[in-house]
Amino acid sequence: MKVLVGVKRVIDYNVRPRVKADGSGVDLANVKMSMNPFDEIAVEEAVRLKEKGVASEIVVVSVGPAKAVDTLRTALAMGADRGILVQTDEPVEPLAVAKLFHAIAQEEAPGLVILGKQAIDDDSNQTGQMLAALWGRGQGTFASAVAIEGDAVTVTREVDGGLETLKLSLPAVVTTDLRLNEPRFASLPNIMKARSKPVATKAPADFGVDITPRLKTLSVAEPAPRKAGVKVESVDALVEKLKELGVA
Amino acid sequence: MKVLVWAEHDNAALKDATLSAVTAGGQLGEVTLLVAGAACAAVADAGAKVAGVSAVLLADDAVYGAGLAENVAPLVAGIMGEFDAFVAPATTTGKNIAPRVAALLDVMQISDILTVEGPKSFTRPIYAGNAIATVESSDAKLVITARATGFAKAAREGGSASVSPVSGSGDAGLSSFVSAQVAVSERPELTSAKVVVSGGRALKDAQTFADTLYPLADRLNAAVGASRAAVDAGFVPNDYQVGQTGKIVAPEVYIAVGISGAIQHLAGMKDSKTIIAINKDPDAPIMQVADLALTADLFTAVPELVSKLA
Numbered sequence: 001m002k003v004l005v006g007v008k009r010v011i012d013y014n015v016r017p018r019v020k021a022d023g024s025g026v027d028l029a030n031v032k033m034s035m036n037p038f039d040e041i042a043v044e045e046a047v048r049l050k051e052k053g054v055a056s057e058i059v060v061v062s063v064g065p066a067k068a069v070d071t072l073r074t075a076l077a078m079g080a081d082r083g084i085l086v087q088t089d090e091p092v093e094p095l096a097v098a099k100l101f102h103a104i105a106q107e108e109a110p111g112l113v114i115l116g117k118q119a120i121d122d123d124s125n126q127t128g129q130m131l132a133a134l135w136g137r138g139q140g141t142f143a144s145a146v147a148i149e150g151d152a153v154t155v156t157r158e159v160d161g162g163l164e165t166l167k168l169s170l171p172a173v174v175t176t177d178l179r180l181n182e183p184r185f186a187s188l189p190n191i192m193k194a195r196s197k198p199v200a201t202k203a204p205a206d207f208g209v210d211i212t213p214r215l216k217t218l219s220v221a222e223p224a225p226r227k228a229g230v231k232v233e234s235v236d237a238l239v240e241k242l243k244e245l246g247v248a
Numbered sequence: 249m250k251v252l253v254w255a256e257h258d259n260a261a262l263k264d265a266t267l268s269a270v271t272a273g274g275q276l277g278e279v280t281l282l283v284a285g286a287a288c289a290a291v292a293d294a295g296a297k298v299a300g301v302s303a304v305l306l307a308d309d310a311v312y313g314a315g316l317a318e319n320v321a322p323l324v325a326g327i328m329g330e331f332d333a334f335v336a337p338a339t340t341t342g343k344n345i346a347p348r349v350a351a352l353l354d355v356m357q358i359s360d361i362l363t364v365e366g367p368k369s370f371t372r373p374i375y376a377g378n379a380i381a382t383v384e385s386s387d388a389k390l391v392i393t394a395r396a397t398g399f400a401k402a403a404r405e406g407g408s409a410s411v412s413p414v415s416g417s418g419d420a421g422l423s424s425f426v427s428a429q430v431a432v433s434e435r436p437e438l439t440s441a442k443v444v445v446s447g448g449r450a451l452k453d454a455q456t457f458a459d460t461l462y463p464l465a466d467r468l469n470a471a472v473g474a475s476r477a478a479v480d481a482g483f484v485p486n487d488y489q490v491g492q493t494g495k496i497v498a499p500e501v502y503i504a505v506g507i508s509g510a511i512q513h514l515a516g517m518k519d520s521k522t523i524i525a526i527n528k529d530p531d532a533p534i535m536q537v538a539d540l541a542l543t544a545d546l547f548t549a550v551p552e553l554v555s556k557l558a
Contacts, residue, residue, distance in 0.1 A: 011375070013512070016378065016511060017375040017378045017379060019378075019379050026374070026375055026378075026379055038493075093356050094347070094356070094357070095350065095351065095354075095355070095356045095357075098351060117493070118493065120375070120376065120492070121374065121375060122374050123359065123360065123373065123374055123375070123376065123492070124357070124359045125343050125347070125359060126347035126350070126357050126359060127347075128347075129317065129343075129344065129345075129346075129347035129348045129351070130347050130348070130350065130351035131351075132317075132318075132348065133321060133347070133348040133349075133351035133352050134351050136422075137422060138318050138422035138423040139317055139318065139344070139348065139423075141317075141340075141343070141344050142340060142343075142344075144486065154426065157340075158340070158486045158487075159340040159341070159428075159487075160339050160340045160341070160439070160487060160495065161428070161430045161431065161487060162428065162429045162430045162431040162485060162486070162487045163428065163429040163485075163486070164425075164427075164428045164429075165425075165426040165427045165428070166316070166423055166424065166425060166426060167423065167424045167426050168422060168423045169421070169422055169423070172422075177486075177493070178476065178480070178493060179479075179480065179486060213356075214355070214356035214385060214386050214387050215356055215358065215383045215384065215385055215386070216383065216384045216386065217381055217382070217383050218369060218382040218383065218384055219381070219382045220374070220379050220380070220381045220382075221379065221380050221382075222378075222379065222380075223373070223377060223378070223379070223380050223518075226518065226523075226537050226539075229523070229537070229538045229539040229540055229541055230539070230540060230541070231530075231541050231542075231543065232540050232541065232542050233542075234542075235542070235544070235549055235552045235553050235556060236556065237540070237542075238524060238526075238540060238542055238553055239553065239556045239557060241522075241524070241540055242468070242501070242524075242557065245500065245501055245522060247442065247443050247468055247500060247501050248467070248468060248557050
């Protein structure tokens with residue numbers, strides 16, 4: 001079974017984003033960029049499926065600027081077999097990305113597509129669900145456990161009330177939550193090996209997909225700051241405050 | 249504008265998240281509530297009484313009982329022919345279903361809106377809430393998820409809408425429900441509690457977490473939350489997680505115990521009215537956003553707090 005995995009190049013999760021002075025967006029110049037953490041979990045899950053003999057080939061796809069090839073190389077170093085870069089310098093929204101993945105899914109015919117549940121830059125949490133809709137397949141979102149059994153996948157999902165388990169016919173789309181696995185670090189030999197793994201570069205037009213954004217960003221602002229608090233010296237002061245707030 | 253609002257429920261009761269979505273939808277236009285489920289007529293009746301709801305559509309069918317997106321999304325997309333906007337609460341249910349609806353309608357969804365700025369423009373948090381974007385849609389229809397903390401809850405009484413049946417295409421044959429492990433708790437629900445007591449990795453283990461924080465939560469009738477670190481370490485189940493990818497809470501009082509305050513955690517609680525932090529590190533990020541910061545060893549401070557509140 002072929003597994004298709006999506007990876008996005010985003011601001012590193014340890015970096016505090018800064019809003020540009022002109023309010024046009026977040027300043028990404030000279031900022032450390034990394035693979036979206038949920039996508040690392042997606043790559044790891046695919047690699048584990050391959051190690052178990054369930055997956056035969058892992059194809060990793062990124063939609064983004066030329067630099068996104070670095071993100072693909074990271075996935076290849078973790079154990080993916082080949083990459084596809086759909087290169088564009090334009091901003092791409094989840095709907096456009098889902099259409100591109102749909103086109104690639106039709107070409108590649110994977111048994112399973114694994115995506116991160118959300119990217120930590122736009123926090124949309126949409127692409128996997130949209131791909132499943134366009135492709136006409138089942139979706140196992142926010143997965144904390146994935147098990148392939150014959151022509152179906154059982155997905156345990158992290159939901160507001162606890163956990164929920166669904167069974168989906170394959171092919172299907174799974175989106176990863178934090179506790180699905182702990183992604184590995186690529187070893188130096190594997191990083192070296194990844195350099196010679198194939199990466200195909202395509203353009204959105206090659207798939208006949210119009211990526212024109214549907215949303216226009218009017219402005220981006222810092223959230224309203226909280227006013228500075230006070231240090232209290234003792235538990236008694238906390239007790240007094242809780243009583244004042246009417247909760248104790 | 250005609251607005252279809254997704255009712256979040258468990259086939260028996262209407263959840264509070266619905267009430268915030270009704271308020272968000274009401275700021276756009278006339279609200280019709282969609283109740284999709286199995287043997288859920290009581291939910292539709294409750295929905296009809298909600299202030300601001302002008303009509304209720306009831307899709308009562310076994311195939312909608314588990315809320316499977318594969319079955320529910322075509323139902324919603326079909327109904328959307330008569331509506332201009334679809335609004336779902338930004339819960340795990342709404343986040344699962346709404347993008348599937350959006351794709352079927354060829355609409356770019358607007359996730360997690362905080363405010364309605366105009367008929368097609370909204371604010372939403374990006375980068376874990378470190379920036380707030382104002383976006384305007386160019387799509388013919390709107391598909392939106394609304395963050396509960398951004399909108400007041402509509403009153404459960406005051407409406408008198410009529411309930412009409414609606415049906416969809418039934419079972420898509422792609423997915424089936426296997427099981428659910430739903431946490432049962434005597435405490436208030438995390439996302440709607442007036443007071444939340446949250447713990448971090450400093451609580452050491454599951455037993456210590458429970459022994460230390462539950463007496464305080466009991467005393468304050470508080471919900472219990474946790475940082476990602478505490479959930480990853482297995483102190484508490486996943487549904488306790490507060491943060492960028494967990495639950496977003498904005499209680500009257502949020503008490504963070506032994507939580508350092510990574511930006512991903514702050515994203516889930518920084519809209520709380522009053523934040524109280526107890527941490528032995530005076531320089532921890534949580535101490536910078538707290539209204540009241542107590543630098544102390546939590547293992548002496550929390551029991552002392554419990555005894556002095558008794």
